[in-house]
Amino acid sequence: MLDLRFVRENGEKVKESLRKRGTKLDIDHLLELDSKHRQLLQEVEKLRYERNRASNEIGKLKQKGEDAGKLLEQMKAVSQEIHVLDSEVKEVSANIVSLSLLVPNIVDESAPKGKGPQDNIEVRRWGETPAFSFKPLGHIEIGKILGIIDFKVSAKLAGSGFAFYRGYGARLVRALINFMLDLHTEKHGYQEVFPPFLVNRDCMVGTGQLPKLEEDMYRIEKEDFFLVPTAEVPVTNIHRGEIIEGESLPIYYASYTACFRREAGSYGKETKGLVRVHQFDKVELVKFVRPETSNDEIEKLLQDAEEVLKSLGLHYRVVNLCAVDISFAASKCYDIEVWAPGEGEYLEVSSCSNFTDFQARRAGIRYRPKPDAKPEYVHTLNGSGVALPRVIVALLETYQQKDGSVVIPEALRPYMGGMERISP
RNA sequence: GGAGAGGUGGCCGAGCGGUUGAAGGCAGCUGCCUGCUAAGCAGUUGUGGGGGCAACUCCACCCCGGGUUCGAAUCCCGGCCUCUCCGCCA
Numbered sequence: 022m023l024d025l026r027f028v029r030e031n032g033e034k035v036k037e038s039l040r041k042r043g044t045k046l047d048i049d050h051l052l053e054l055d056s057k058h059r060q061l062l063q064e065v066e067k068l069r070y071e072r073n074r075a076s077n078e079i080g081k082l083k084q085k086g087e088d089a090g091k092l093l094e095q096m097k098a099v100s101q102e103i104h105v106l107d108s109e110v111k112e113v114s115a116n117i118v119s120l121s122l123l124v125p126n127i128v129d130e131s132a133p134k135g136k137g138p139q140d141n142i143e144v145r146r147w148g149e150t151p152a153f154s155f156k157p158l159g160h161i162e163i164g165k166i167l168g169i170i171d172f173k174v175s176a177k178l179a180g181s182g183f184a185f186y187r188g189y190g191a192r193l194v195r196a197l198i199n200f201m202l203d204l205h206t207e208k209h210g211y212q213e214v215f216p217p218f219l220v221n222r223d224c225m226v227g228t229g230q231l232p233k234l235e236e237d238m239y240r241i242e243k244e245d246f247f248l249v250p251t252a253e254v255p256v257t258n259i260h261r262g263e264i265i266e267g268e269s270l271p272i273y274y275a276s277y278t279a280c281f282r283r284e285a286g287s288y289g290k291e292t293k294g295l296v297r298v299h300q301f302d303k304v305e306l307v308k309f310v311r312p313e314t315s316n317d318e319i320e321k322l323l324q325d326a327e328e329v330l331k332s333l334g335l336h337y338r339v340v341n342l343c344a345v346d347i348s349f350a351a352s353k354c355y356d357i358e359v360w361a362p363g364e365g366e367y368l369e370v371s372s373c374s375n376f377t378d379f380q381a382r383r384a385g386i387r388y389r390p391k392p393d394a395k396p397e398y399v400h401t402l403n404g405s406g407v408a409l410p411r412v413i414v415a416l417l418e419t420y421q422q423k424d425g426s427v428v429i430p431e432a433l434r435p436y437m438g439g440m441e442r443i444s445p
Numbered sequence: 446g447g448a449g450a451g452g453u454g455g456c457c458g459a460g461c462g463g464u465u466g467a468a469g470g471c472a473g474c475u476g477c478c479u480g481c482u483a484a485g486c487a488g489u490u491g492u493g494g495g496g497g498c499a500a501c502u503c504c505a506c507c508c509c510g511g512g513u514u515c516g517a518a519u520c521c522c523g524g525c526c527u528c529u530c531c532g533c534c535a
Contacts, residue, residue, distance in 0.1 A: 062495055066504045073504090076516040080463035089515080096515035264492090393474075396492085 022121050022383045025055055038127045041134060041344035051120050058113045065106040072099050122232055126379040128344045129353035135343030141356070142343070147327065148336035150360055155423050159363035160414040161294045164190065166425050166445050170295070182284065182299040184410065189443045193416075194302060196436035197409055198277050201304040201329055205406055209325045211275035211306060216255035218278055219246040224258040227384030229350030229376075239281045239299075248281035252305035253403045257380055260309060264396045265388040271310040271318065275406065278303065295410040296368060302409040308402040309386065312378065315400035319375040323355050326371045326406045332432040335415050336360040338367060352377045355404075359411060363418035368411040373404030 028035050029052060036048055075096050082089040133142045164170030169190025175183040186194055205211040225231040225247050230238060239248040249255055256276045265272070280303050295301075306325060310318045323339065330337045342354040351374035358367035378398035381387065387396035420428040426444040429437055 059495065062504080066495065069504060072515070077464065079515055083463080093515050100515065393490085 022379065023124055023127065024378075024382065025117070025121065028052065028124075029055060035124070035127065038344075039125070041128050041132075042125055042347070043136075043345050044125055046120075046124060048124075051117065051124070054113055054117045054120070058110065058117060061106060061110045061113060065103055065110060068099055068103050068106070072096055072103065075099075119232070122226065122383075125349045126352045126377065128347060129375070129377075131341075132347060132353050133341060133343040135345055137343075138346055140343040141340040141346060144339040144341050144355065146336070146338040147331060148334070148360075150336055151362055151419050153362065157362045157418055157421060159294070160361070160417045163363070163417045163421055163425075163427065164295075167427065167443050168445070169193070169443065172294070179299075182297070184295055184298055184301075189437070189440070192437060193413065193433075193443075194409060196433055197412065198302060198304060200332075200433055200436050201406055202275060202277055204329060204332065205275040205304070205306060205325060209273070209275075209306075209328075211273040211325075214256060214259070214274050214276045216249075216252065216259075216276060216278065218249050218255075218281075219244075220249055220255050220258065221246060223261070224254050227261050228254050228257050228380050229383060230254065233349060236285055237283050239283060249278055250282050251280050251303065251403075251405075252276040252278040253307060256305065256307040257386075257401055257403065258384060260386045260399075261384040263386060265309065265386070265399065267311070267389045267391060267394075270388055270399065271308055271314065274307045276305050276307065278305070280408075295414050296364070298410055304406045306404050306406040309388075309399045310402065311388070311390070312397070312400045315375050315377060315402060318400075319353065319355070319373060319402055319404075322402055322404045323357070323373045326357055326373055326404050329407050330357065330359055330370070330412075333412070333416065333430045334432075335412070335419055337370075348372070348374065350374075350376050350379050352379065357405075357407065359415040361411070361415045361418050363421075364414065368414060370407045370411045370415075371405035374402060376401045376403075 023035065028048065032048060032052060039046055039048070075092050079089040079092055079096070082092070133140060135141065158166075161170070161172070167189070169186060169188055171185045171187055174187075175185035178185065202213055206213045219241065222231065222245055225238065230247075230250060238250055240246070241248070247254075255278070256274050259274070260272075280301050282299060284297055284299060306322055308318055308322060327337070327339070337357055337359045340356050340358065342356060347354045354372055354374040356369050357371040357373070359370045360366075361368050377400050380401045381398040386399050386401065388399045389396055416430070417427050420430065422428060422442070424444075426442045428442045429440055434440060
């Protein structure tokens with residue numbers, strides 16, 4: 022959510038940002054509602070003032086045992102008026118809120134302009150695309166040969182778009198989660214948290230998934246709960262409605278959760294295998310920081326995520342997303358894309374975003390710059406550190422051997438009971 | 446799931462339908478004072494919003510949402526959460 026006052030005073034800037042994003046929204050209408058709202062407020066508040074004073078007067082008269090009938094009658098009418106105006110105010114402000122919730126964050130100036138993914142700018146590459154003396158297989162085949170991923174079973178259990186891991190495959194999932202959590206907590210200074218996988222509506226609005234993306238979310242109708250699409254949602258909401266003491270910033274959290282996404286509208290090749298599934302595992306990094314530091318913090322966050330891939334020896338590239346590609350709540354975003362030799366393409370395994378004060382304002386997350394200063398909104402950031410299925414794709418495809426086995430990168434071996442390779 | 450209790454300011458805790466933004470205590474801050482570990486005295490300390498260049502001023506907020514009333518922290522209804530007992534259960 023943007024600061025309404027900011028929108029009021031920087032209408033052009035807001036519209037410019039919307040143009041860059043390719044989003045059409047009637048900002049002028051929002052501003053009209055805003056001024057109507059303020060005008061109504063003035064009217065009601067004046068009446069309230071009048072009524073407060075009169076009610077006081079009535080109280081005094083009654084205490085003295087005097088008659089207050091006349092005043093009482095007058096105030097009855099005033100109360101009626103207030104009631105009518107109140108419902109108008111309520112309606113207008115409800116409209117303002119619902120419109121405001123649909124306005125995306127202002128795009129950072131360093132984000133490239135562009136019309137689509139082709140305009141994202143590659144920031145750097147790490148490692149090289151591995152060479153093979155044979156034609157590398159895709160992960161689906163490898164998983165089948167090794168008996169570690171079974172899409173027949175997952176389809177039987179839940180339909181298409183799910184994964185079923187078995188044996189060393191299941192072990193690999195567990196190993197990766199532990200490896201990543203250890204890396205971030207022991208080396209990068211994050212505190213590990215383990216939240217519920219179901220959250221209420223307020224959380225989803227707080228981080229910006231709702232109201233816009235409700236169709237993409239799994240919802241438990243009876244309780245109005247949502248399955249978390251990412252740990253970002255529960256973890257960012259840890260501090261919803263709080264005022265954090267300045268000295269405790271920055272706060273870094275690392276969290277494993279399963280992630281649930283309906284992925285409505287996906288089709289074709291994308292929906293095969295592990296590349297796009299309804300449920301996947303992810304270790305997420307979330308930061309709460311002072312506003313003036315968020316530009317540096319996103320770079321550090323990105324590096325923390327990159328280190329996962331470096332440790333695993335997987336070739337990747339980092340891209341700076343162009344305005345059109347940046348998600349609703351973010352102001353700036355880097356994607357990390359890992360190379361999958363079997364697929365022959367780069368796969369997004371991490372998005373590292375700066376949400377500036379956008380989520381903080383929605384979720385009411387503030388801090389005190391100094392012990393007695395007025396509270397201000399924090400900046401929130403998060404990044405995958407990283408998402409598992411596509412890393413598994415890259416891992417299997419990168420480390421596959423001619424004999425059908427897959428070598429386990431050294432960093433992961435302690436988590437695999439010292440195993441060096443998975444053989445058919 | 447059944448029965449009961451309760452949700453008040455940073456914390457503890459009072460509150461009859463009428464100067465209660467809210468007693469009292471603790472904590473914090475600011476003065477004054479006292480030579481001793483730190484006590485005493487006085488003052489002060491919430492959030493959001495509107496109006497004004499400003500001093501300032503007004504409105505709202507005692508879990509949330511409705512209602513009754515001239516007036517609600519106080520009464521009524523609905524919801525959420527916490528605690529205790531019982532039941533069920535990994």
